[in-house]
Amino acid sequence: MELVPLFSGSSGNATLIRTDNANILIDAGWNCKAIVNALREVGTSPEDIDAVFITHSHSDHVNGLDVFIRKYPSKLYATEQTFRGIQRRFTKPHTETPDIVIVPGKKTKIVPGLSVVAISTPHDAAGSCCYKIFAEDKTCMVMTDMGYVTEDILAAAKGIDAILIESNYDRRMLVYGDYPEDLKARIAGDGGHLSNDDCAEAIKLLIDSGTRKFILGHLSENNNTHEKAEKTVCDYLSSHKFRKGKDYELTVANRYEPTSALCF
Ligand SMILES: [Zn+2]
Ligand SMILES: [Zn+2]
Numbered sequence: 329m330e331l332v333p334l335f336s337g338s339s340g341n342a343t344l345i346r347t348d349n350a351n352i353l354i355d356a357g358w359n360c361k362a363i364v365n366a367l368r369e370v371g372t373s374p375e376d377i378d379a380v381f382i383t384h385s386h387s388d389h390v391n392g393l394d395v396f397i398r399k400y401p402s403k404l405y406a407t408e409q410t411f412r413g414i415q416r417r418f419t420k421p422h423t424e425t426p427d428i429v430i431v432p433g434k435k436t437k438i439v440p441g442l443s444v445v446a447i448s449t450p451h452d453a454a455g456s457c458c459y460k461i462f463a464e465d466k467t468c469m470v471m472t473d474m475g476y477v478t479e480d481i482l483a484a485a486k487g488i489d490a491i492l493i494e495s496n497y498d499r500r501m502l503v504y505g506d507y508p509e510d511l512k513a514r515i516a517g518d519g520g521h522l523s524n525d526d527c528a529e530a531i532k533l534l535i536d537s538g539t540r541k542f543i544l545g546h547l548s549e550n551n552n553t554h555e556k557a558e559k560t561v562c563d564y565l566s567s568h569k570f571r572k573g574k575d576y577e578l579t580v581a582n583r584y585e586p587t588s589a590l591c592f
Contacts, residue, residue, distance in 0.1 A: 329466040330589040331490050334358075334366035336472075336545035336581035340388050343470050343492055343545075344370065346589070347463040349441040350378040354459055354470045357388045360395035370586045374400045379438050381430075382406040383449070383473060384456035385413025394418045403438075405430045407446060409455025432457055433480075447484045449474040452519040460484050466592055469493075472546040475518035477530045485530075486537035489592040492581065493530060495544035495561065496521035497551035505551055521546070524557050528564035535565070535576050541590055545581040554580050 330346040340358035344351065344367065351372055356363055364374045379402055383389055393414065397404055405428045406414065430436055435445045441464055446457040451473045458471040458481065469485050472494035477485075485491060502512055502523075514520050522530070531542055544557050558580050562572055570576055581587045 329461075329463045329468060329489070330591050331468050331470075331492060331543065332370050332589040333492060333543060333545055333581035333587040334363065334370070335584055336492070336547070336587070337583040338388055338496070338546065338548050339583060340391060341472065341546060342366065342392075344372060345461050345468065345470075346372065347442055349463065350439045351376050352438065352442070352444075352461070353377050353380045355383055355389040356380055356393040356396050357391050360392040360399060363392045363396055366586050370589065377402045379403040379405060381444065381446075381459050382410055382414065383458060383470070384451060384453035385410050385417060386453050386473070387417075389473075390414055390417065403428055405436075405444070407432060407455035407457055410453070410457075411455075413454060430457075435462070445484070447481050448478075449481065450476060450478060450518050452514065460488065468592070472496075474522060475520045476526065477522070482530070482533060485534055485539070488534075488539050490541035490543075490590050491534065491539060492543045492545045493527055494522040494546040495524050495527040495552070495557040495580075496546055497523050497548045498553070498556045498560065499523050499525060501551040501556070502548075507550070515548075515551070521548070524552065524560035525564070527557075528561040531561060531576075531578075532565060532568055532570070535570055540576050541592055542576060542578045543581050543587065543590055544578065547580070547583065549583070
């Protein structure tokens with residue numbers, strides 16, 4: 329199984345999951361051309377995408393969806409409320425493609441040997457969720473856009489093989505930055521995003537549960553840097569005696585281009 333972030337950040341998100349049986353895309357948050365180019369760059373043809381899963385209807389997750397899915401028809405999965413949000417956004421409905429409603433908590437078989445379960449996320453978009461993917465004896469998760477890590481999310485993530493986890497903002501950069509106060513409160517609130525510190529705490533719990541492979545993703549363009557996210561997480565983990573490269577592997581997803589595939 330391979331987890332390949334195509335691009336990641338508040339400017340746009342899409343992640344490819346490759347298994348022996350299927351290729352699935354989680355989110356389509358850039359224009360179609362950029363998604364197609366990124367897929368080709370990592371050696372996957374857009375025609376070979378079997379299913380697209382949408383986490384929620386914010387534009388950085390669905391910008392390219394309508395065009396992509398009409399050009400390369402595949403099954404489209406989202407929660408019922410996310411579908412309503414998507415339909416409000418698009419002028420031309422993608423009528424050729426079956427829209428498959430996914431119910432959080434219910435494991436759904438996508439193709440033989442590959443199943444997915446959605447877990448609801450606390451985020452300011454109705455029906456927002458993250459996804460856990462099961463392929464043979466391997467599991468991974470794409471877990472971004474959440475104000476905090478709920479008990480359900482943590483329970484689902486414990487012991488998985490690999491995870492793309494949100495490390496959205498550095499607390500100091502957000503507090504002292506020039507965003508309006510109401511926006512700062514939204515980002516830091518329960519329906520907003522995970523800070524680097526929140527992410528570090530979650531990763532510590534996941535390492536305790538046996539997870540070893542991490543990619544930090546969905547970094548804020550204005551309130552975070554690659555270096556700050558990585559340093560905050562690694563410093564916290566080393567304070568708990570976890571050594572990078574020995575107890576865990578960690579990379580940071582690129583904002584505008586594919587990140588090296590995480591294989592497990
Ligand atoms: Zn987002
Ligand atoms: Zn969002």
